[in-house]
Amino acid sequence: MRVLVVGEGAREHALVWKLSQSSQVSEIFTAPGNPGTAQLGTNIEIPVDDIGRLIHAAEHNQIDLTIVGPEAPLAAGIVDRFQERGLKIAGPTEDAARIESSKVWAKSVMNAAGVPTARAETHEDFESAAEAALDMPLPIVIKASGLAAGKGVVIAQSHQEAVDTLRQMMVERSLGDAADQVLLEEHLVGLEVSIIGITDGTTILPLLPSCDYKRVFDNDAGPNTGGMGAYCPVPSVDPELMVEITRTILQPTVNQLREQGITYRGVLYAGMILTPDGPRVMEFNCRFGDPETQVILPLLESDLAELMYLSATGDLSTIDPPEWKDAAAVGVVLASGGYPGSYRKGITIHGLDSLDPDLTAFHAGTTLDTDGTVVTSGGRVLTITATGPTFADARERVYAGASHVKFADAHYRSDIAARELLTHR
Numbered sequence: 065m066r067v068l069v070v071g072e073g074a075r076e077h078a079l080v081w082k083l084s085q086s087s088q089v090s091e092i093f094t095a096p097g098n099p100g101t102a103q104l105g106t107n108i109e110i111p112v113d114d115i116g117r118l119i120h121a122a123e124h125n126q127i128d129l130t131i132v133g134p135e136a137p138l139a140a141g142i143v144d145r146f147q148e149r150g151l152k153i154a155g156p157t158e159d160a161a162r163i164e165s166s167k168v169w170a171k172s173v174m175n176a177a178g179v180p181t182a183r184a185e186t187h188e189d190f191e192s193a194a195e196a197a198l199d200m201p202l203p204i205v206i207k208a209s210g211l212a213a214g215k216g217v218v219i220a221q222s223h224q225e226a227v228d229t230l231r232q233m234m235v236e237r238s239l240g241d242a243a244d245q246v247l248l249e250e251h252l253v254g255l256e257v258s259i260i261g262i263t264d265g266t267t268i269l270p271l272l273p274s275c276d277y278k279r280v281f282d283n284d285a286g287p288n289t290g291g292m293g294a295y296c297p298v299p300s301v302d303p304e305l306m307v308e309i310t311r312t313i314l315q316p317t318v319n320q321l322r323e324q325g326i327t328y329r330g331v332l333y334a335g336m337i338l339t340p341d342g343p344r345v346m347e348f349n350c351r352f353g354d355p356e357t358q359v360i361l362p363l364l365e366s367d368l369a370e371l372m373y374l375s376a377t378g379d380l381s382t383i384d385p386p387e388w389k390d391a392a393a394v395g396v397v398l399a400s401g402g403y404p405g406s407y408r409k410g411i412t413i414h415g416l417d418s419l420d421p422d423l424t425a426f427h428a429g430t431t432l433d434t435d436g437t438v439v440t441s442g443g444r445v446l447t448i449t450a451t452g453p454t455f456a457d458a459r460e461r462v463y464a465g466a467s468h469v470k471f472a473d474a475h476y477r478s479d480i481a482a483r484e485l486l487t488h489r
């Protein structure tokens with residue numbers, strides 16, 4: 065099978081890394097890819113939003129399956145356009161991708177399916193939203209309905225902050241059309257867990273649960289980022305709870321969509337909080353998580369290419385559920401100093417070649433200098449991942465790797481998976 069992966073981050077490097085281990089995969093292309101994916105296949109210099117050129121590349125390179133990393137091309141209808149040309153592609157259609165691109169619609173699907181989720185109300189004008197917010201208990205979760213590149217959720221700690229946020233979003237239109245509709249949502253408290261399933265629209269096969277860390281500094285201080293680290297599995301989501309989550313959240317969502325005439329194929333990611341009253345969904349994404357993928361795939365024993373191919377074209381009920389290594393995985397993101405604010409680029413990265421071969425360094429914000437040296441080119445530079453028999457062991461290894469790979473001003477959190485230190489796995 066010849067595979068094309070669309071995307072350029074550490075998530076896509078992890079997908080390519082795992083696909084490269086499949087006996088069914090003969091060649092891998094990544095568009096646009098990064099220096100990490102270039103070591104495992106061929107990078108094609110096409111941006112993720114140039115669907116026309118991606119179609120051309122898939123046809124030209126006789127691609128049997130395309131796998132899409134980021135949400136933007138899915139929300140823009142890449143799957144519909146590939147399918148019109150008879151190309152096989154894993155992912156939801158534009159209509160189905162609204163599960164992520166419209167939080168208002170996703171909430172209506174959850175409510176129709178009876179999926180446990182945070183209570184929320186929708187507002188389309190500033191005055192009604194502000195009036196409602198003033199009556200809500202603190203903190204208040206304010207969400208722009210549309211895609212906002214990670215900037216669409218604000219947890220307001222005071223009524224003044226809530227009103228100011230609503231004014232920015234709805235009057236000053238700081239997020240553009242994304243905040244034409246805004247959700248005011250109940251604030252949930254508990255452990256935040258990512259549950260990712262692969263589905264053909266009827267059967268959904270859950271992957272192992274994982275936790276990511278969104279704030280830039282230790283102890284969840286500082287601003288939100290694209291993710292500073294993750295670990296997998298999550299001991300408090302035991303196999304029994306996974307069965308319950310599949311039965312009460314993942315499967316009813318896929319069934320509800322089918323009833324609404326939407327066959328949802330590809331990856332369905334539920335971001336949830338384990339509240340004292342049970343799991344509650346905060347949001348759905350229509351793709352793999354980043355950095356979750358970088359810790360889930362190193363534990364996957366089964367063939368990712370087969371799972372994705374069947375999700376795109378076939379029947380996942382014909383195969384066994386995914387099999388997993390009995391181990392823990394911890395991933396630490398090395399970021400440029402200053403991220404998520406401004407930061408320098410073009411800084412030489414040392415130590416990648418001599419990294420412990422049991423560790424993986426998934427590239428994100430890296431590029432090759434004219435002389436072939438790997439230099440920084442983005443905020444999140446690399447995800448270093450280690451596996452081990454226990455979280456303590458995986459942590460020790462991953463932090464040895466994180467301190468071995470060096471670049472000026474590098475920043476990483478030191479507390480990834482620290483809460484699981486005393487858990488066996």
Ligand code: AMP
Binds near residue numbers: 182205219250
């Ligand atoms: P989202 O884009 O919906 O994942 O939201 C971004 C982050 O905001 C989540 O990862 C949570 O940490 C937080 N968040 C979102 N919704 C809620 C909620 N209802 N209660 C508490 N925290 C939330």
Ligand code: GLY
Binds near residue numbers: 352
């Ligand atoms: N890790 C959060 C996300 O991928 O949206």
